[in-house]
Amino acid sequence: xxxxxxxxxxxxxxxxxxxxxxxxxxxxxxxxxxxxxxxxxxxxxxxxxxxxxxxxxxxxxxxxxxxxxxxxxxxxxxxxxxxxxxxxxxxxxxxxxxxxxxxxxxxxxxxx
Amino acid sequence: xxxxxxxxxxxxxxxxxxxxxxxxxxxxxxxxxxxxxxxxxxxxxxxxxxxxxxxxxxxxxxxxxxxxxxxxxxxxxxxxxxxxxxxxxxxxxxxxxxxxxxxxxxxxxxxxxxxx
Numbered sequence: 160x161x162x163x164x165x166x167x168x169x170x171x172x173x174x175x176x177x178x179x180x181x182x183x184x185x186x187x188x189x190x191x192x193x194x195x196x197x198x199x200x201x202x203x204x205x206x207x208x209x210x211x212x213x214x215x216x217x218x219x220x221x222x223x224x225x226x227x228x229x230x231x232x233x234x235x236x237x238x239x240x241x242x243x244x245x246x247x248x249x250x251x252x253x254x255x256x257x258x259x260x261x262x263x264x265x266x267x268x269x270x271x
Numbered sequence: 272x273x274x275x276x277x278x279x280x281x282x283x284x285x286x287x288x289x290x291x292x293x294x295x296x297x298x299x300x301x302x303x304x305x306x307x308x309x310x311x312x313x314x315x316x317x318x319x320x321x322x323x324x325x326x327x328x329x330x331x332x333x334x335x336x337x338x339x340x341x342x343x344x345x346x347x348x349x350x351x352x353x354x355x356x357x358x359x360x361x362x363x364x365x366x367x368x369x370x371x372x373x374x375x376x377x378x379x380x381x382x383x384x385x386x387x
Contacts, residue, residue: 163314192374201275201361201377202315215372250314258303258322258365258373262315 161185163263165251171269172241179237180266184253191234192260193226195219196248205249208234241270273298273364277378285386286354292347292381294362301367304345305375306336309359318360321345322367332356357385 164183172178184191189210194202205224207215210231220226223241228234238245248267252260278293296302306318319330326338336347345362359382363375 190373194375199280199379201277201363201380202375204374204376207372207374209372215374252315252375254373258367259305259317259320260373260375261317262307264314 163251163253163261165249165263165266167266168264169267169269171271174243174270175240177237177239178241178268179235180249180268182234182236182251182253182263183232184234184251185255185261188253188255188261189231190254191228192252192254193234193236194250194252196250196265197246202250205236238268241268243270246270273300273302273366273376275362275364275376275378277360277362277381279381280379281382281384283384283386284352287351289350290348290352290356290383292360292362292383294345294347294378296343296345296362296364298343298364298366302364303367304336304338305363305365306334306345306347307361307363307377309361309380311358315361318347352383352385354385354387356383358383 166181191208193205196202208228223239226236248265250265251263254260274297276295304321307315308318321338329335334349362378
């Protein structure tokens, strides 16, 4: 069990650029979540995958956001035409059948 | 829809003193309850959880929380804190019925600072 990993850990980008983050869940976990955490707030749910199927998306996930989980393994979260309001910590979590979610270290995005 | 309120944004306390971090939730369905801890520059770690059974749950490092259904609370307590307990603590809920795929709704967090 190597834990949930995320890459990159930090990303600085200019407004209008596209960025992509990667999450590698714990290998036997079939359920994967993305959350966003802004300064001084708790994480907020963005989207959920069960295997390769994206089963739920939050209203926070605007059209500029897209997430994939090909083959039900790693997942990517892409933000197109980034805005300063996208600056946040993006967290990935995974779980198997229990309700206990295991979180990765997060990707901190700064949009300048 | 569910919501979680952590009543204190910051809690300063001296080492070896007791501490209570308060959490109240609102939900129209039955819930599972969690406390997560986040140390500086690290990800969230599960501290303890209530799924069913005994309403008092304990962690391996001395924290405990009690599920109170009538007061819709899940306060976190520790009788004697250490410097190393300094961190941000998040209370979270998920729908136990499975209709929300187990997604977590978090409170705003409580920063616990333990002073020597």
